[in-house]
Amino acid sequence: MSEKTIVQAINEALFQAMEHDDVVLLGEDVATNGGVFRVTDGLKEKYGAMRVIDTPLAESGIIGTAVGMSVNGLRPIAEIQFFGFIYEAMDQMVSQATRMRYRSNGRFHAPIVVRSPYGAGVNTPELHADSIEAIFSHSPGMKIVMPSSPYDAKGLLLAAIEDPDPVLFLEPMSIYRSVREEVPDEAYTVTIGEAKIVQAGSDATIVTWGPPVVWLQQVVEEYATNGVSIELIDLRTVAPLDIDTIVASVEKTERLCIVHEAVKTNGIGAEIAALVSERAIFSLVGPIKRVTGFDSPYPAGTIERDWMPNPSRVKTAIDELLTYE
Amino acid sequence: MSEKTIVQAINEALFQAMEHDDVVLLGEDVATNGGVFRVTDGLKEKYGAMRVIDTPLAESGIIGTAVGMSVNGLRPIAEIQFFGFIYEAMDQMVSQATRMRYRSNGRFHAPIVVRSPYGAGVNTPELHADSIEAIFSHSPGMKIVMPSSPYDAKGLLLAAIEDPDPVLFLEPMSIYRSVREEVPDEAYTVTIGEAKIVQAGSDATIVTWGPPVVWLQQVVEEYATNGVSIELIDLRTVAPLDIDTIVASVEKTERLCIVHEAVKTNGIGAEIAALVSERAIFSLVGPIKRVTGFDSPYPAGTIERDWMPNPSRVKTAIDELLTYE
Amino acid sequence: MDMTKWLDEQGNLLGDVTLPSDELLTTMYAEMKRGRMIDTKMFKMQRQGRMALVAPVSGQEAIQVASALVLNKEDWMAPSYRDSVATMLHGMPLENIIRYFKGYSDGGGAPEGVNVLPVQIIIAAQMLHAVGVAFASKIKGDSARTITFFGDGATSQGDFHEALNFAAVYKLPVVFVCQNNQYAISTPVRKQMNTDTIVERAKAYNMAYEYVDGNDVLACYDVMKRAYDKAQNGPVFVEAVTYRLGPHTTSDDPKKYREQIEEEQWQQKDPLVRMRAFLTARGLWDEAFERAIEERASAEIEEAVAKIEETPPPTLADMLEKVYATPPTLIQEQIDGLRGNA
Amino acid sequence: MDMTKWLDEQGNLLGDVTLPSDELLTTMYAEMKRGRMIDTKMFKMQRQGRMALVAPVSGQEAIQVASALVLNKEDWMAPSYRDSVATMLHGMPLENIIRYFKGYSDGGGAPEGVNVLPVQIIIAAQMLHAVGVAFASKIKGDSARTITFFGDGATSQGDFHEALNFAAVYKLPVVFVCQNNQYAISTPVRKQMNTDTIVERAKAYNMAYEYVDGNDVLACYDVMKRAYDKAQNGPVFVEAVTYRLGPHTTSDDPKKYREQIEEEQWQQKDPLVRMRAFLTARGLWDEAFERAIEERASAEIEEAVAKIEETPPPTLADMLEKVYATPPTLIQEQIDGLRGNA
Numbered sequence A, B: 001m002s003e004k005t006i007v008q009a010i011n012e013a014l015f016q017a018m019e020h021d022d023v024v025l026l027g028e029d030v031a032t033n034g035g036v037f038r039v040t041d042g043l044k045e046k047y048g049a050m051r052v053i054d055t056p057l058a059e060s061g062i063i064g065t066a067v068g069m070s071v072n073g074l075r076p077i078a079e080i081q082f083f084g085f086i087y088e089a090m091d092q093m094v095s096q097a098t099r100m101r102y103r104s105n106g107r108f109h110a111p112i113v114v115r116s117p118y119g120a121g122v123n124t125p126e127l128h129a130d131s132i133e134a135i136f137s138h139s140p141g142m143k144i145v146m147p148s149s150p151y152d153a154k155g156l157l158l159a160a161i162e163d164p165d166p167v168l169f170l171e172p173m174s175i176y177r178s179v180r181e182e183v184p185d186e187a188y189t190v191t192i193g194e195a196k197i198v199q200a201g202s203d204a205t206i207v208t209w210g211p212p213v214v215w216l217q218q219v220v221e222e223y224a225t226n227g228v229s230i231e232l233i234d235l236r237t238v239a240p241l242d243i244d245t246i247v248a249s250v251e252k253t254e255r256l257c258i259v260h261e262a263v264k265t266n267g268i269g270a271e272i273a274a275l276v277s278e279r280a281i282f283s284l285v286g287p288i289k290r291v292t293g294f295d296s297p298y299p300a301g302t303i304e305r306d307w308m309p310n311p312s313r314v315k316t317a318i319d320e321l322l323t324y325e
Numbered sequence C, D: 001m002d003m004t005k006w007l008d009e010q011g012n013l014l015g016d017v018t019l020p021s022d023e024l025l026t027t028m029y030a031e032m033k034r035g036r037m038i039d040t041k042m043f044k045m046q047r048q049g050r051m052a053l054v055a056p057v058s059g060q061e062a063i064q065v066a067s068a069l070v071l072n073k074e075d076w077m078a079p080s081y082r083d084s085v086a087t088m089l090h091g092m093p094l095e096n097i098i099r100y101f102k103g104y105s106d107g108g109g110a111p112e113g114v115n116v117l118p119v120q121i122i123i124a125a126q127m128l129h130a131v132g133v134a135f136a137s138k139i140k141g142d143s144a145r146t147i148t149f150f151g152d153g154a155t156s157q158g159d160f161h162e163a164l165n166f167a168a169v170y171k172l173p174v175v176f177v178c179q180n181n182q183y184a185i186s187t188p189v190r191k192q193m194n195t196d197t198i199v200e201r202a203k204a205y206n207m208a209y210e211y212v213d214g215n216d217v218l219a220c221y222d223v224m225k226r227a228y229d230k231a232q233n234g235p236v237f238v239e240a241v242t243y244r245l246g247p248h249t250t251s252d253d254p255k256k257y258r259e260q261i262e263e264e265q266w267q268q269k270d271p272l273v274r275m276r277a278f279l280t281a282r283g284l285w286d287e288a289f290e291r292a293i294e295e296r297a298s299a300e301i302e303e304a305v306a307k308i309e310e311t312p313p314p315t316l317a318d319m320l321e322k323v324y325a326t327p328p329t330l331i332q333e334q335i336d337g338l339r340g341n342a
């Protein structure tokens, strides 16, 4: 047990996973350079260039190769350097990896893990910060994991590598190094598909994932000081959705606010709202609120903080929800 | 004025649009072959191979080239042979066409039209029938038009070609030739972004688009015979959403059922449900129903009819909604 | 560019070569003929409404038979939608092929031990899978090789380029077999690219290559054997020049884009006719042999069709169970609904 | 592969050539020097927290200056993120470049009449835009040519291949300039491809090509003039062999992947040093000339920075207004909310 950042926790998980000979790592600049965020640092030195593979600059090539490797018995972990570059590999993600199992009637499957740093707030050029997980949630066959803490990052990554289905593992780059916590040194897994109730509460529910989990804890605490009890749910996995946890919470609190860093329209917040309005509408005393990015491409650095959800926008939403009885 | 199918209406619109020298057409097999559905038949003969262009087999190449053409003053109409192949051009669609305007601070824009046959029910091999419009609705910058009748198809296509923004124009291949109606012979436009109330009603609202518009008219009629008045809304444009029309209808009918041919999770139905649960939840007397495809890839021909929404599933949903007061 | 050819169009041997055994020679012909018969039958069944859509192989049997014959059981095949002659010969049951083209969702599943990837619809996507499969072989240190098929049109796709580049950089044991059948649907090769041959592409990756008459099964076999051997040490690119005698698929009408005279010229080059003439001259073919192949193939087809007509297609619920290893809650609910135990 | 070279590393002329005018010679140097100064300044500003992220050009000025100098005003440029020396010389205001790298959302907008596409982040995507722009020129029958820049790493992308193929098939007036600076971030060219040169790729499309010492501005100018002329009738591919002297971006540490000795060897080949030696030998360079360039560039930078510091970045509402020609209802609501008139 020791204090680790998310980068350290992931790096450690990779070292431990690679003890299995069938695990290989591939991507742009992952080997010699150890990744542009140093997440894969040291792995090539330990496991060699045949298992930690610098690839040519071609995302479709990376994912397509990983799919083929997985069909032939390996468990490849592919890195997409920044999540906005996944569009280049869209077909291999959505029409190939996700469909290998049913297409081959179960003879083959594609147990790949696609790791990628994503998300807002570190003043990157465009297409480095987009949160486009919803695109993949509309494409059944893939699981999408988005941890918000070092503990979960390590445990979920090890679970993803063991998982028999393709997993998109999204790493919150804005909190890569800023969040630290005690993380076991040995290997362990956290179950994919289970949300975590970060803070139990009774007056309203906030559902979120990724970096907002961190700052929303303060928002929730503030409310607590004022006698308002907010339940904070960290989805951790956005596909498949842990709808039972969400519905149970809403049945209790009667008020729902969804917070995410993606574009609003057709974000995963839309699906959550739709499911709740289908399954628990009679529990609600007010509208379902979404505090999200705006309906534009993720913007340039100087305005990203205005674009992202923030405590003040969340409080406005919650305050309104609390007016309903 | 004469009776036309959707294919004929679109073909006529293309002939009329190409009277403008800046309109060009490009895609796989669109020129000599006239398109695999003959939608572009005769255009090369009339306008020549410099303006009706058979391309190499490369979707990213097609859309990227169209974007460049549009920046340099042309109005290209690009065809993607079947919508499932758009994944190959994902970056050019979502990171390039949609972003040219803001990226160049308004100096350039990309007024392309991307035409593609889409949708269920004609027993095609996989990836020929997927309805993946929602992926693009999560990517601001593009408009998405999905007509369900020959009249709208012609008018909306001509509007799309005039539109200063990139437009994804999706053609419902299952009713390409089965629906006929009177269509003016001269050029006209139908406004993009405006839903159409196909049938006014007061007891429940069905929101849909594309082929379901056709068979839902019969469902609505059946209910009418039994004294139940259903409002049927054909969105026609799914991005931007005509939310005002939807909300006005729900405020009147108090019951909402969304029907679409796409995968359920994070389909456009999710966004509609989310918007309504945000803006009009107090008008609702029951849950918001979605009757959609299942959460799997679009399936093989022998089971596609079970996968798609159908009258019986819609009636089950409506009947349930009618039990709420 | 010199093209490898063993037979002229009349089936005469060109030059001094060491022939394969008589048994192999007759197998080559028998497999081509079997492929042709199955193809013809599936086409007819589609016209009768008993198949969804078929992509005919007729005309391209030589390169497919030759490719499959050089492989060992443990080798891998990553096909497109027009490679059923090759995949069957590598172990894919005829029943699966028919089920696939009937629109059954289970047709793509090769039996255990048959290393054939499912039919690929997305042009060139399978080439990257072949690269990955071959890379895994190399990493694991086994000696399996991977062969992938694609068309002339596929060469324009980004995935084609990325696959060739990866294979060259990592020196992977993969054979890329391009069946240049002159058209991508209606688009002729000269509009697809600015070069006279496709092997030009291979040179750009410093990759070994072969250029062969794809309607000459002896030349194809020669080239594929060499390619197979070389592939142990790195990728090989094969361009087989051929022609699809039929339409692109059962939905296509080639009259829109091909001249009848061109079709007739290529009929003269039919790989079956040529090989039959060659075998006849060597006393390896007679009417009885032909009848025997025909009877065997007919029986095989009838048996497969009968079996299929006994086995209903998978249901939607069956298919939903194959999306994930274990269906997540929301999908399980949908399955339960369909199975009536919601 | 023969490389076009005019100067050796000491700045001596190799062989018998017809030199451009003295004015052009000094302009070449002055523009390279100006580019270097701006680059250095932006790098420093980033370190001071006054820029978001910068991709330095230093070391690659020769090919960029030469490329821009052969263009006419109406010609088009489709750059990547590392081409500001070229884009500025083609008319993109320095102010825009700085605004872009400061993370202002309006930096990408060239003024009316300046045909420079916005900075492209997605590797190789701009190559297809160049193809489209050139295609439009050809369809409209104007004589503009299009030039696009990309790196050695970009050659592995599918879009690279599709762009070259389209350009070759349609014989478009486009010049593809590959700045082979030896690395794609940490990945050296020998891991990126299996060939010794990148021009091998051009041959696969039957495309005209040039292979040039990218640190020799005279050779670059010669090659680019020829490429420009030839491009009237079809695409030309140029490989300029060069080196980025600095890190990939301000977030990169080349020590992880480059040997110091290699960096020193390339410093010897600095295009500025070489050209200065050449000019000095011809009496076209002295300290005063150098000072004059420096002063002009400093003034220019200060003016741009001052102007920028006066003009705040666009707000989110401004940016939302630029997504569509007219914001749709739901976006207009968001704009109204931000502008406080909801």
Ligand SMILES: Cc1ncc(C[n+]2csc(CCOP(=O)(O)OP(=O)(O)O)c2C)c(N)n1
Pocket: B028, B057, B059, B081, B085, B088, C082, C121, C122, C123, C150, C151, C152, C153, C154, C155, C181, C183, C184, C185, C248
């Ligand atoms: C990515 C993609 N784009 C387009 C298509 C539609 N399509 C199917 S086959 C075909 C032509 C393929 O030509 P070629 O590669 O020469 O193979 P052939 O059919 O001649 O065997 C096209 C355009 C597709 N299946 N996938």
Ligand SMILES: Cc1ncc(C[n+]2csc(CCOP(=O)(O)OP(=O)(O)O)c2C)c(N)n1
Pocket: A028, A057, A059, A081, A085, A088, D082, D121, D122, D123, D150, D151, D152, D153, D154, D155, D181, D183, D184, D185, D248
């Ligand atoms: C599609 C895509 N993949 C990955 C990246 C991340 N990335 C930015 S620059 C770069 C290396 C580019 O190398 P090269 O093409 O040689 O250009 P250079 O930076 O050397 O000028 C990479 C991998 C990107 N911007 N776009």
Ligand SMILES: [Mg+2]
Pocket: C151, C152, C153, C179, C180, C181, C182, C183, C184, C185
């Ligand atoms: Mg072909």
Ligand SMILES: [Mg+2]
Pocket: D151, D152, D153, D179, D180, D181, D182, D183, D184, D185
């Ligand atoms: Mg480089």
